[in-house]
Amino acid sequence: MVRLTRVQQQARTRAAVLDAAVEEFAEHGYADAKVDRIAARADLTRGAVYSNFTSKRSLYMAVLLDHTSPHASPLPATATSGRLEAGAAAEAFARTWLERLPLAGDSAAAGRLRSRSVTGVFDDRSGRAVLAAITRLESLMLGLALEACPPVAGRRVRLAELILTLLHGADHLAGTAPGFGDPFDVTQACGHLARTTLHDEWDPPHLPFVRDAEPRDDPWHPADGVADDGVLVILGSARLGAAEEAVRAAGGERVTVAVVSGDPAETGALVRLRITEFTACLRRAFPPVAAAPLHIELDDGPALAAAAGAAITDDTETAVRIRDGRIVARASGRGAGHAVAVAP
The missing domain is CATH 3.40.30 (Glutaredoxin)
Incomplete structure (x- = not known):
């Protein structure tokens, strides 16, 4: 008989909880998922679940981190050499970003899990503040990447914010109105946005x-x-x-x-x-x-x-x-x- 060490047993328990949580969240969604049902699916006690995860929210985040992965696809040929024009780069980014959207045949709960949605998960004041801060950092990251693309321009963070607004809107509609809109149109629209000239100066008053x-x-x-x-x-x-x-x-x-x-x-x-x-x-x-x-x-x-x-x-x-x-x-x-x- 093989005896498991304490660390091995903890790892096995954690894996069992995560597997059960994937099924629960995919079937019921985050809001309606129950920790008691997750424990029952894993043949564990409620206490065993909470000994590994301090809350349902921390368990949901662990599921998104451990049990989902971006769908891979090769880089566009133009992205592997030279410098992409800003509009073409924005289109390539949008194509990659939109790959994670739920499929038309997914249930609402499964679709949110597939797209790694945190809608309704961080709806408290501190959670919303963190989400806003993350989105500002993402806008900076995309804006800096666009600024490195020709034609030469100044700050492109506002353009990045517009592109992300469009992409997050497409994400929201994919979950609430499956089949609405064409991702190819969204991709082209992101390219057009990147070619737009905006007054974008960096001059924070503080x-x-x-x-x-x-x-x-x-x-x-x-x-x-x-x-x-x-x-x-x-x-x-x-x-x-x-x-x-x-x-x-x-x-x-x-x-x-x-x-x-x-x-x-x-x-x-x-x-x-x-x-x-x-x-x-x-x-x-x-x-x-x-x-x-x-x-x-x-x-x-x-x-x-x-x-x-x-x-x-x-x-x-x-x-x-x-x-x-x-x-x-x-x-x-x-x-x-x-x-x-x-x-x-």
Whole structure:
């Protein structure tokens, strides 16, 4: 008889709960799913479920992260060489993004699971704040990729916001009115949007009033050696929209955004799900030359925060400049990334 270690038994229990939860969420959806039914499907007790997952929401996020994956398809031929024109790049991105939408034959619950929808899951005030912050970061990521595409233009974040508004609208309609609209039309519309000329200036009114960064001369010893010289911004999951302040002020210098969360199983998992999938879509749609000087660090965010002496909460906003293995400037609070990026 083979005896399982405690770790092996925990892993087996967790896997059984996740398998049962996939069935429950696909059949009933998030709102109507019951933890008691999930436990019964897995032949476990309710306590066994909660010993692995602190809430139904954390369990749902674990399902989305562990039991679903983006549908792969090869890059368009034009995306593997040279620089894509902005409209063509936007169309390639839209095609990749729309692949995850539910099929016409999916039930409503199964469709939401397929599209990794979090509609109605984070409907509290703090959850909505995190969703807004994530979408602002996604707009920045797409905008920077479009800015690297010809024709040469200035800021394209507002265009990215319009494209994401259209794509999220298509996502919503796919779940509420299956069969409505043509994804090819949506793709072409995204291309047209990317070719639109918008007045888009970067001039936040609060930045002139941000306190200067504090000069420092401290050793930099992150646990695993990540984060090279440059600007490191530690942002909580509700403050991700502040990433652009550092990027614009850095003027092309490398900026690393380390993401932290006060609740890794819920808001932290939400950030990981959205940003991981979004990054995959960008990589499949844009050629490597479109890579922006922005690196999002999800795995080692807490370790980098600890090395920089930053708090780990949803509202964290701390930045340091690293040079030759030392911290030479530091700032905390609103505008920290900007202050460090412009520091002498």
